Amino acid sequence: MVSTNNEKEVLLSVKHLEVTFYNKKRRFRAVKNANFDIYKGETFALVGESGSGKTTIGRSIIRLNHTSDGDILYKGKKINGKLSKEDEKEVVRNIQMIFQDPAASLNERATIDYCVSEGLYNFHLYESEEDRLQKVDQALESVGLLPEHKSRYPHEFSGGQRQRIGIARAMVMEPELIIADEPISALDVSIRAQVLNLMNKFKEERGLTYLFIAHDLSVVRYFSDRIAVIHKGRIVELAPTEELFAFPLHPYTLSLLQAVPMPDPRIEKSKELVIYDESKRDLSGEKPILQEIRPGHFVFANDREMKEYREKLQEMIEFKKEHPNA
Amino acid sequence: MAENKDIILSVKDLEVKFKVRDRVLTAIRNISMDFEKGQVVAIVGESGSGKSVFTKTFTGMLDSNGKVTNGEIWFEGQNLCEIKKESDWEKIRGRKIATVFQDPMTSLNPVRTIGYQISEVIIKHQGKSKEEAKKEAISLMERVGIYNAAQRYDEYPFMYSGGMRQRIVIAIALACRPEILICDEPTTALDVTIQAQIIHLIKDLAKEYGFTTIYITHDLGVVANVADRVAVMYAGQIIEYGLVEEIFYDPKHPYTWGLLSSLPQLGEKGNELFAIRGTPPSLFEKVIGDAFAPRSDYAMQIDFEEEPPFFEVSPTHFAKTWLLDPRAPKVEAPATIRNLHDKMVRLTAKGGIYGEH
Ligand SMILES: Nc1ncnc2c1ncn2[C@@H]1O[C@H](COP(=O)(O)OP(=O)(O)OP(=O)(O)O)[C@@H](O)[C@H]1O
Numbered sequence: 001m002v003s004t005n006n007e008k009e010v011l012l013s014v015k016h017l018e019v020t021f022y023n024k025k026r027r028f029r030a031v032k033n034a035n036f037d038i039y040k041g042e043t044f045a046l047v048g049e050s051g052s053g054k055t056t057i058g059r060s061i062i063r064l065n066h067t068s069d070g071d072i073l074y075k076g077k078k079i080n081g082k083l084s085k086e087d088e089k090e091v092v093r094n095i096q097m098i099f100q101d102p103a104a105s106l107n108e109r110a111t112i113d114y115c116v117s118e119g120l121y122n123f124h125l126y127e128s129e130e131d132r133l134q135k136v137d138q139a140l141e142s143v144g145l146l147p148e149h150k151s152r153y154p155h156e157f158s159g160g161q162r163q164r165i166g167i168a169r170a171m172v173m174e175p176e177l178i179i180a181d182e183p184i185s186a187l188d189v190s191i192r193a194q195v196l197n198l199m200n201k202f203k204e205e206r207g208l209t210y211l212f213i214a215h216d217l218s219v220v221r222y223f224s225d226r227i228a229v230i231h232k233g234r235i236v237e238l239a240p241t242e243e244l245f246a247f248p249l250h251p252y253t254l255s256l257l258q259a260v261p262m263p264d265p266r267i268e269k270s271k272e273l274v275i276y277d278e279s280k281r282d283l284s285g286e287k288p289i290l291q292e293i294r295p296g297h298f299v300f301a302n303d304r305e306m307k308e309y310r311e312k313l314q315e316m317i318e319f320k321k322e323h324p325n326a
Numbered sequence: 327m328a329e330n331k332d333i334i335l336s337v338k339d340l341e342v343k344f345k346v347r348d349r350v351l352t353a354i355r356n357i358s359m360d361f362e363k364g365q366v367v368a369i370v371g372e373s374g375s376g377k378s379v380f381t382k383t384f385t386g387m388l389d390s391n392g393k394v395t396n397g398e399i400w401f402e403g404q405n406l407c408e409i410k411k412e413s414d415w416e417k418i419r420g421r422k423i424a425t426v427f428q429d430p431m432t433s434l435n436p437v438r439t440i441g442y443q444i445s446e447v448i449i450k451h452q453g454k455s456k457e458e459a460k461k462e463a464i465s466l467m468e469r470v471g472i473y474n475a476a477q478r479y480d481e482y483p484f485m486y487s488g489g490m491r492q493r494i495v496i497a498i499a500l501a502c503r504p505e506i507l508i509c510d511e512p513t514t515a516l517d518v519t520i521q522a523q524i525i526h527l528i529k530d531l532a533k534e535y536g537f538t539t540i541y542i543t544h545d546l547g548v549v550a551n552v553a554d555r556v557a558v559m560y561a562g563q564i565i566e567y568g569l570v571e572e573i574f575y576d577p578k579h580p581y582t583w584g585l586l587s588s589l590p591q592l593g594e595k596g597n598e599l600f601a602i603r604g605t606p607p608s609l610f611e612k613v614i615g616d617a618f619a620p621r622s623d624y625a626m627q628i629d630f631e632e633e634p635p636f637f638e639v640s641p642t643h644f645a646k647t648w649l650l651d652p653r654a655p656k657v658e659a660p661a662t663i664r665n666l667h668d669k670m671v672r673l674t675a676k677g678g679i680y681g682e683h
């Protein structure tokens with residue numbers, strides 16, 4: 001069954017997800033009770049520092065990581081845990097991942113033709129050799145590369161081109177959901193813009209849905225519809241993009257926003273450093289949970305914190321009324 | 327030689343070439359530039375533009391297939407290009423001009439304790455005893471923001487996080503009391519929150535110790551934060567140089583325009599981001615005219631024929647583009663980046679994070 005919310009179709013639903021790693025008797029909870037829905041056609045961003053668990057969530061969705069508790073539902077159907085071969089194939093085909101390091105994600109000894117075709121081969125998703133070649137050419141062209149590049153090797157391409165090969169490799173599977181794990185962090189400013197434009201083009205033309213994993217909020221603001229901020233395996237705030245930037249509530253969200261350097265010397269030079277230090281926070285009261293504070297805006301809080309956040313929110317709203325252009 | 331005593335390092339007509347199998351690549355093409363004492367100079371440009379190679383010539387750290395083929399680098403009355411012996415470089419490198427690289431592990435020894443590695447430098451460069459060195463090492467560790475420094479003195483690099491390792495590399499660099507600190511993308515591998523702290527630390531230390539900072543980055547946000555002055559590099563040359571506000575609010579070179587225009591902060595949802603088309607020229611080929619011309623929307627005939635000189639925009643601001651020639655038609659910077667400050671203020675005010683609330 002497909003659930004809907006305000007007429008928006010939920011494509012992927014993560015419910016009470018827990019991922020725990022064990023290493024030499026040590027137990028590490030990488031993802032703690034994560035809950036979120038991704039709507040069809042939107043770009044949903046997961047933002048946090050390295051080690052915060054964002055990649056682990058992405059990898060759990062494409063079944064590269066084992067989940068210890070909770071459900072991942074794709075179009076209402078559970079896709080974590082044991083699956084039949086047939087169902088597993090369906091998941092892998094529909095959900096593709098693009099990685100941060102274009103070099104590491106491509107087999108250096110394989111031709112571009114093979115790199116792009118790998119998924120097609122694995123699932124035998126082509127009718128004939130001719131059909132396969134046509135699919136590869138189409139995928140390469142869609143990312144601005146030429147069919148004659150097929151016989152070349154990854155190292156003969158620049159970083160930006162390699163990332164486009166990575167995208168072609170995902171696109172050739174005709175997926176519905178793409179998990180893009182920091183796809184532009186390793187790229188130059190000018191090439192970043194090219195790759196982002198390309199990803200947006202696919203979103204428009206093919207109604208693709210993205211889970212965009214990033215640590216840079218400036219890119220996320222331009223690129224995504226909703227943002228979840230994750231800290232130490234825990235989603236601490238989730239809101240539509242402009243709402244989050246206008247009314248950031250959780251102190252960790254604030255410190256992330258503050259830390260992103262703005263390309264403006266006057267702003268940067270007058271900025272003060274805010275360090276998020278959990279140990280200095282008042283953590284009294286009962287256990288916090290992710291609660292809705294405004295429509296679509298959730299924050300990780302207990303009742304005491306909720307009260308504080310409500311007051312803060314009210315102040316911010318008042319301030320904005322009084323200073324519409326400030 | 328530099329006569330102005332405020333100039334700590336002066337580069338004249340520098341050219342660097344690399345031998346790659348039987349071909350020659352020109353990585354630096356005739357750069358002349360003065361570094362003023364006590365300033366933070368940011369060098370910005372895309373990958374492969376020569377930022378690292380340029381600054382590696384100041385410490386004799388070019389790869390063995392690379393060579394300074396022309397020019398002079400004046401530092402404390404000495405032309406560094408004339409240094410031949412490794413032992414002479416050792417009097418400069420680390421001691422007078424220190425470098426912090428992107429990956430702290432390239433500078434740290436994985437099998438030595440953190441404390442040993444800092445003390446070693448203090449003993450070597452300041453001639454202190456072991457006890458004194460340990461005391462100073464711990465105080466340096468504290469200064470760069472390591473909590474419980476005394477306890478952590480005997481730990482190994484792998485026990486430190488990436489951000490803490492970078493703090494240690496900075497502590498080691500400081501142990502020699504350098505005149506110049508070169509920071510080559512020191513925060514690119516770190517999280518934004520840690521990056522903000524490290525940048526803050528470097529700026530603070532520069533004030534306290536009075537060293538000159540050369541900060542390499544491709545992140546214009548970082549540039550806006552750290553720099554007093556900015557040099558924009560393209561294809562082995564500096565193409566624009568000025569005070570940080572001049573570069574952001576009154577840029578003159580079409581490449582600088584392109585860099586600023588492609589900032590995601592200037593993107594509007596639903597519209598394409600500006601992207602500089604094409605790719606940088608091959609450095610194996612001779613570059614004719616303005617190297618950026620084939621990618622520029624503002625190129626004139628002369629840009630394909632003759633290399634532009636530097637034109638003075640203000641006594642502190644220079645740009646290497648024919649657009650500044652009095653005979654050239656008047657061209658304004660693209661609309662996207664005009665009034666940059668107002669746009670950013672609006673963006674951050676909407677974000678409500680810099681204003682009081
Ligand atoms: N050892 C070498 N042999 C051959 N070419 C080299 C060598 N080192 C650097 N180069 C070339 O010199 C040019 C400048 O390289 P450099 O590393 O200075 O760029 P950069 O601006 O620091 O780039 P990045 O932002 O990627 O660090 C590049 O074309 C590079 O390929």
Ligand SMILES: [Mg+2]
Nearest residue numbers: 377378379510
């Ligand atoms: Mg470099």
